[in-house]
Amino acid sequence: MNRADRIEKNLLNYLKEITHTGTELERNNENFFKKWFDSIPYLNRNPELCGFYDIEKDCLKRRIPWALLKGQGNRTIVMLHHTDTVDIDDFGKYKEYAYKPSELEELFLEGKVELDEATRKDLNSGEWLFGRGVSDMKGGGCIHLSLFEEYSLREEFSGNILLIGVPDEENLSAGMRSAVNLLRDLKEKHGLEYVLLLNVEPHDRIDENNITIYDGSVGKIMPIFLVRGKLAHVGQIYKGLNPVNLLSAIVRKTELNPEFIEKAGNTVTPPPAWLYFKDRKDVYDVSLPLLAGGYMSVLSLNKPPKEILDRLKAISEEAFKEVISDMELSYEKYRSLTDMDYGEMDWKPNVKYYGEIYNEILEEKGELFKKEIAEFQKELEEKIDKGELTRIDGAYHLMEKTLEYYSDLSPVVVIALAPPYYPSTNNAMLDSGREINELIFELDKYARKQTGNGIYTQNYFTGISDLSYAMFTANKENIDYIQDNMLFWGICIIYHLIP
Ligand SMILES: [Zn+2]
Structure with missing residues (x-):
């Protein structure tokens, strides 16, 4: 099966597991990931390299699916996506179609739902999948999954890949905040050196032919x-x-x-x-x-x-x-x-x-x-x-x-x-900021050659994202200040300093 087909196949399975944010349904992410882990021979041979990590003191008992693929050396790329979606109230009487892209497409084609001009154009092109979570962001997650699958078949490669799916992104980012502990534990256990974290959230484009990537988050x-x-x-x-x-x-x-x-x-x-x-x-x-x-x-x-x-x-x-x-x-x-x-x-x-x-x-x-x-x-x-x-x-x-x-x-x-x-974050705050910019430059060249699409870098994602918790560079004065004035700091459910 080629890569695109594998992405779509995983996506259709992933959509079936409903994971509405801030509800117990979020635990359905485990149903999907259990099956996916089982389908990867590398993880069958190395069962200790994947699992579900508990979100600390979470009343909904949600867990973070993760899988580590070890190659040569310590350098590690983290591939991150969120496993929750918003609910489907806005589907009105067509809720049963929300997770069935092909049936939803048929419904649209029958003209039963009023669509704006741009959506109709996309529909008629036949190049788009519709449905809750397709874009935000199980589709993106499945791109990462398919890359993990491909690398897991290689005999040898340089570096390591850590795949993580976090709950609660659409709500309070409990998943990402606990994932910081998971990242620390895995780093210590396997001697990992994190060099890059990639998040596959959907993106806006300024024009059709330029892919936007964000190198920071508001x-x-x-x-x-x-x-x-x-x-x-x-x-x-x-x-x-x-x-x-x-x-x-x-x-x-x-x-x-x-x-x-x-x-x-x-x-x-x-x-x-x-x-x-x-x-x-x-x-x-x-x-x-x-x-x-x-x-x-x-x-x-x-x-x-x-x-x-x-x-x-x-x-x-x-x-x-x-x-x-x-x-x-x-x-x-x-x-x-x-x-x-x-x-x-x-x-x-x-x-x-x-x-x-x-x-x-x-x-x-x-x-x-x-x-x-x-x-x-x-x-x-x-x-x-x-x-x-x-x-x-x-x-x-x-x-x-x-x-x-x-x-x-x-x-x-x-x-x-x-x-x-x-907290606001940007790659420029990192020592490796320049290295990452060079990488984006190379990626742009590659993308233009391969797809005809260039890459446009927007410096901050203004939609607010989990990546605010992926780095923190505030000074002590600001941390003390936040600690003093943040209500509910320090007790359990919200924020505390990680030792
Ligand atoms: Zn999202």
């Missing part, structure tokens, strides 16, 4: 804000401070703020966007809300998280000042019209990082606080694990609980980082 942080105001009845509004007003001012100054657009190499990030904004009130009453919260997404290339957060803090202070001065203006007008008086306004801008507040309380209240918060955090994590609480609500509960210990009761803006956090 970074993403999620700053989360909790604003505590001052409670007041709406009839005595000047006695209070409305956190909705203050958070709105922060949102207004940061949403789409062009100051955060970054350019590195030939890649530009979109500006920040707020993804959530709510008061924290559970019931209706005629008082101001005490708390309001929101979180935003900021994409980055070269800027370290600390620099981004410091800017957000400064902007929040400005917003705080403006809100106070607007309130004073309003109060002045009110007082000029009535004898009612609520005393002087003496609000002060107060913006703190979560880590700062945590440390202030720790200094004041000592170890008991630390213990109680750790216990509370554990309870929250269990609830998140069981699906009784969303990750984001858990983050708010944790921040609110911490504030309960804080003896300063004046209005305050608390800024923290919510998971997930994706």
Whole structure:
């Protein structure tokens, strides 16, 4: 069977094993890989060179399929893909076709589903396979599988190939984060030297005849804000401070703020966007809300998280000042019209990082606080694990609980980082960056000659990917900083430092 046929055959088998992200179905990746391992004579002869690696403390008990092909020497290429796909809700009444490319194609050809111009053109060309996971990314995974198959038949070759399939890419990248441990274990056990990691995610093309490859992956942080105001009845509004007003001012100054657009190499990030904004009130009453919260997404290339957060803090202070001065203006007008008086306004801008507040309380209240918060955090994590609480609500509960210990009761803006956090990465950060660029140059020449298609290098994949966890080059200052301000750091399900 030629390579293309083998890729397609593996793909059709792989698609049959449904692996919707963030569900127990993800474990079906094992059904596919068990059969595939069995089909490779090399792995039958060397059963210790393949297996399933447990994702640490994973409530869905997902595992990472891996296989190592040993040639000559230590130099090792890692071939990586993710085994999960998104679900098929968008297939509507045609869900049963989602994993059957040829039947889906027939359905399309019958004209039962409305298709846009570009898709119809692809359909009529007969050169495309349709279906959930074909492109993102079991198809790519099967390219790696077929290369592994071919090399496994060689008597001798230089280097080693490690194939890895990671769960949870479309969700929180639990697979990739645990794969880091697998990479370390295999490196120690077999003396591997990792020289290149290839990921076969689908790609966009600027034009038909140029294949895009990405030599980096965009970074993403999620700053989360909790604003505590001052409670007041709406009839005595000047006695209070409305956190909705203050958070709105922060949102207004940061949403789409062009100051955060970054350019590195030939890649530009979109500006920040707020993804959530709510008061924290559970019931209706005629008082101001005490708390309001929101979180935003900021994409980055070269800027370290600390620099981004410091800017957000400064902007929040400005917003705080403006809100106070607007309130004073309003109060002045009110007082000029009535004898009612609520005393002087003496609000002060107060913006703190979560880590700062945590440390202030720790200094004041000592170890008991630390213990109680750790216990509370554990309870929250269990609830998140069981699906009784969303990750984001858990983050708010944790921040609110911490504030309960804080003896300063004046209005305050608390800024923290919510998971997930994706560090930005680029090959240029590696010592071997130049070597890789030369390789891309050679690959371009080869591709032009063989296929007529050139290679265009985009410096960062802006769709956010697992490869954020494939290298990490932040300095200690930034790591400490993230550790201090990242909610749920260090306990179990989210992030911790690998020893
Ligand atoms: Zn993907």
